[in-house]
Amino acid sequence: MSPLDCLAPELAGGWRTATEYVEGILKAAILDGRLPGGTALRQEELATRFGVSRMPVREALRQLEAQALVDVLPHRGAVVTAISASDAADGYAIRRALEVAALRRSIPNLTAAQRAEAATLIAAMDAESDPARMGQLNRRFHMALYAAAGHARMLQLVEQELSAFDRYLRFHLAAHGRGEMAQHDHRAMLDAADRGDVEAAVAVLERHLDQAAATIARFFRSRGG
Template sequence: MKIQAVDIGRTASAASIIFDALRKAIIEGDLKDGEPLRQDELAKMFNTSRIPVREALTRLEQHGLVRTVRYKGAVVAGLSADEAAEIFDFRALLEGEVIARAVPLMTPSILAEARGYCDAFHDSGDPMEWGDLNRKFHATLYAAANLPYHMKVINSAMDQIDRYLRAQLLLSKGMERANKEHLAILAACEAGESEKARRLTQQHILGAKASLIDHLK
């Protein structure tokens, strides 16, 4: 398995470290859909017992990244086109509301930080960076709303589709369109146009949904 393992045999937060390492590997596509996650093998890789491994796998299952299969145990969870479509529809509703509530509270420093991520997204030639920069751009704008529970749900939804989005951006050459849409969303935020930011964010997410569903099919 392709995971950045560390020796955590004496670490109190072993389960959290395993969770973070597996989550990163799944999101970035190093662990493929359906790949088995064997507790004994993982415990050996991280030099720990099976207890924190089991806890980490349970948390990953709660996040929708892992599922338990009869006779196989834990495997990396995949998404059907219908499941992916539902997540995108949910994101459009939730993220549209969050950005609309965030716009009146955005400061010049928040907008400048978001523009920095937008520029970095445009300039990056490394597909491995695109997903992270995309998430940081949106999260920076949403954070102004000060809605931590909403953000927790958004991040969980993003975790489930992030690896597909990264592949879609690369295979469908969606970077140019995504960059234009990011710039339009940012301009609406800078102008203080809450409803326009909501509409553009929803269109951005639903456009990505259509492209991704085509890719999955």
Template sequence: MGDKMDPFGKLSPSAVNKPRTAADQVADLLRDAIVTGEIPAETILRQDDLAARFELSRMPVRDALRLLEAEGLVSIHPTRGAFVSRIDAKEAAEIYAIRALIERKALKLSFPHLTTAVLDRADAILLEIDHEQEVGHWGQLNRDFHMELYSLCGNSRLLMLIEQMHRTADRYVRLLLSNFDHRSQSQHEHRQILEACRKGDRSAALHLLKQHLEQGRRKLVKHGARETAG
């Protein structure tokens, strides 16, 4: 099989360098190859083959696959083993449509009660996202930021529903933040929403939140459609 037919062709043991752990380095290399499409969706990721390719034992490869599973890039099945995850464009579109409806409602209700302390906590979470190196933690921090802004909506059931939708969307959020060069854009949009809240401009904050979620939906649907076509 020539290099053009081998999705792992550009991966080599020479690319694994210290001081990061071998598992971190393997995860970085696989992540980049998955994100760029060099390793397509549903490609089987065999631990033995990858360990031989990187001239490592199976343990760091196994740990790397677990890291990528936490990010939503890899699925690990009891019988099928590990394989590159496929984006379900229809599911992503439905989740983000629901999020736009309920989160704008929560922000609208919470807006009159937002305090400087709440907004400062939200700002601190954005700084954590800026400095967090573990992709697997970005989804939780993203959820924390949004929930901080909705925390004073006065409707516990609405907050529970939003939490549920965030858990359902977690894989897609992590995919967005680790793929598609979306992280810096997402942080910029978060800060625009936060600034509108600080200025007391409810209309702008609601509009920016809607745009923020719509951008994520469009990118996921586009990527999912490209995977299906491929």
């Protein structure tokens, strides 16, 4: 038996391209948990199963990697990304502690140029559709607001956590769509920073992270994970 046997009921339907066909079916199976983390996705086996050449399979895997649904590992090739409810919960708890502390220290010292950079990054996220690029812009936006915290080690830890959590953001966007980016929270944090209102900015950030944590927890419960 192959882990890909779970795809058999879906091998039908209208798709515009072979790449879209492979990506759509694999994406659905990954998001609903039928293809668990660590499952190997071998190009030759996928091409045979889907009845396509390896080229659309390769492109589909590249697109799934951009959405953090697939990892390409040395000597192993493509595998389904392994994520877990407990890891997500731990990560959000760490981020909440670190980022709130960084934002609280940063806002009184933020320059007009730093606030302008944050505004530019919000606009860039509005215009971006690539999940990988959106993850980078989101990380840069948060770091722009924390930049004046004055604690280099704290900021290093914050950036490490944001980088590690990029896959959860992209997974979240893949599951729920681009509309779930919570740009209204980003704008509210920046508005509070422009006013120098530390407590308002912190309250928005706490809500932002708590809602994101609740959303990913619901996602895992829906999969029975």
